[in-house]
Amino acid sequence: MGIFDKGTAKTKRSFFERLSRVVVGKSKVDDDLLDNIEEALIASDMGVDTTLKIVDALQDRVERDRYVSFEELMGMLREEIASLLDIDGGTGEVQPFDFAKKPYVIMVVGVNGVGKTTTIGKLASMLRAQGKKVVLGAADTFRAAAVDQLTIWAERSGADIVKQQMGADPASVAFDTVSSAAAKGADVVIIDTAGRLHNRVDLMNELTKIRNVMRKVVPDAPHEVLLVLDGSTGQNAFQQAKEFSKATDVTALAVTKLDGSAKGGVVIGIVDQFRIPIKFVGVGEGVDDLKIFDKKEFVNSLFSEDDFKKKK
Numbered sequence: 001m002g003i004f005d006k007g008t009a010k011t012k013r014s015f016f017e018r019l020s021r022v023v024v025g026k027s028k029v030d031d032d033l034l035d036n037i038e039e040a041l042i043a044s045d046m047g048v049d050t051t052l053k054i055v056d057a058l059q060d061r062v063e064r065d066r067y068v069s070f071e072e073l074m075g076m077l078r079e080e081i082a083s084l085l086d087i088d089g090g091t092g093e094v095q096p097f098d099f100a101k102k103p104y105v106i107m108v109v110g111v112n113g114v115g116k117t118t119t120i121g122k123l124a125s126m127l128r129a130q131g132k133k134v135v136l137g138a139a140d141t142f143r144a145a146a147v148d149q150l151t152i153w154a155e156r157s158g159a160d161i162v163k164q165q166m167g168a169d170p171a172s173v174a175f176d177t178v179s180s181a182a183a184k185g186a187d188v189v190i191i192d193t194a195g196r197l198h199n200r201v202d203l204m205n206e207l208t209k210i211r212n213v214m215r216k217v218v219p220d221a222p223h224e225v226l227l228v229l230d231g232s233t234g235q236n237a238f239q240q241a242k243e244f245s246k247a248t249d250v251t252a253l254a255v256t257k258l259d260g261s262a263k264g265g266v267v268i269g270i271v272d273q274f275r276i277p278i279k280f281v282g283v284g285e286g287v288d289d290l291k292i293f294d295k296k297e298f299v300n301s302l303f304s305e306d307d308f309k310k311k312k
Contacts, residue, residue: 029068034059037077044265045234050272054080078303084272085295097188098223103135103181105189105214105221107174109207109244110228112195115256115282117146119228120190121153122290123254123280128157132187137177138163139170139210140194150192156287160184170194170206175213182217191222204247211248225251226279229270231258237266241274250274254290256282267298 034055041051057080062068068076097104106123110116117140124134136154138161140146147163154161162177174191181189193210214221227250229237237255244250253276255267271278278293 029062029070029073033070033073034062037073041265045269046265047235047238047269047273050084050269053272054084074303078299081268081302082295082299084268085278085299087271087275087277099132099187101220101223103178103186103189103218104223105178105181105191105218106224106226107191107193107207107210107214107222108226108228109193109248109250110195111240112143114195114228114230114233114240116195116228117149117153117192119254119256119280119282119290120150120192121157122282122287124153124159124190125157125287126290127188128159133185134159134188134190135177135181135184135186136161137174137189137191139173139177140192141166141168141170141173142194142196146192146195160186171209171213174210175217178214178217178221189221200243200247203243207248225249226254227252227276228254228256229266231255231266231282234266238270238273241270241276245274245276250276252277252279254278254280254282258283 037058038051038055041054042048046054054077058073058076061076062073065072097106108116108120120136124136127134134157136150136159138147138150140150141164144166147166151161151163153159160180162173162180164173164176170193177191178189180186191210191214193207211222225248227241227244229240231237233240241250241253253270255270255278258267258281267278267281270276278295281291281293281298283289283291
């Protein structure tokens with residue numbers, strides 16, 4: 001079983017169950033089948049714009065080739081989805097970080113409840129397992145639970161942590177974290193940020209302030225702004241990506257809770273609409289269930305040999 005099979009199982013089952021109900025007895029592709037594919041893609045929360053882009057491409061190919069079987073159509077669908085994820089011209093697994101930059105500073109953003117702090121902890125564990133010296137910054141100073149949770153993850157992973165009292169200036173925590181990491185010769189800094197501010201202006205001002213103070217220590221920090229999204233929320237994840245992209249320069253995505261939802265199409269829709277690469281996917285609760293995103297393997301997990309065989 002591939003690493004994404006568990007994460008996409010519900011999406012895949014929902015999608016192919018819908019298709020199998022409409023292909024019984026059909027010997028070729030027609031408009032009804034394309035309409036049902038459109039409905040199935042929208043139901044997986046791929047988004048209307050991305051869905052229409054895929055269906056239009058399929059329709060063009062079907063009209064050009066005249067006769068297309070269901071099996072051939074699935075092959076085309078697979079190719080179209082893969083092409084939407086290929087925003088950087090590369091193939092396969094992403095290379096998450098440029099460790100030539102030291103310390104490599106990652107600012108993690110996202111609303112409360114998406115698994116942001118847990119993602120930071122799992123990422124710290126992943127990097128520590130690679131032999132990297134990691135320092136965590138507890139800059140979400142508005143929630144005691146966030147600081148406590150990050151402290152537990154620091155202990156569990158063997159990462160260092162910098163924190164201050166509740167209500168402290170988040171930018172001050174970020175500055176202290178980057179300063180400590182530079183002094184210790186750390187490889188990676190991961191800054192947790194507040195997940196709920198009153199409006200976009202507040203959010204923009206807070207993240208800009210954090211960015212500015214870190215640059216007093218590391219001039220090109222942060223090297224990565226990682227937005228964490230909950231894959232099970234579907235269209236809400238789209239809205240969050242939209243708001244955070246307006247508030248700061250998001251450079252990468254981590255999509256969590258993918259295994260608990262039939263809305264895995266949101267992964268494809270967000271990459272297509274925002275042109276931001278996914279670097280990590282959460283496919284379970286375990287510490288090792290944060291995976292580096294491999295777009296080829298992700299698409300393969302949505303399709304399998306049996307799915308190309310038309311149901312009789």
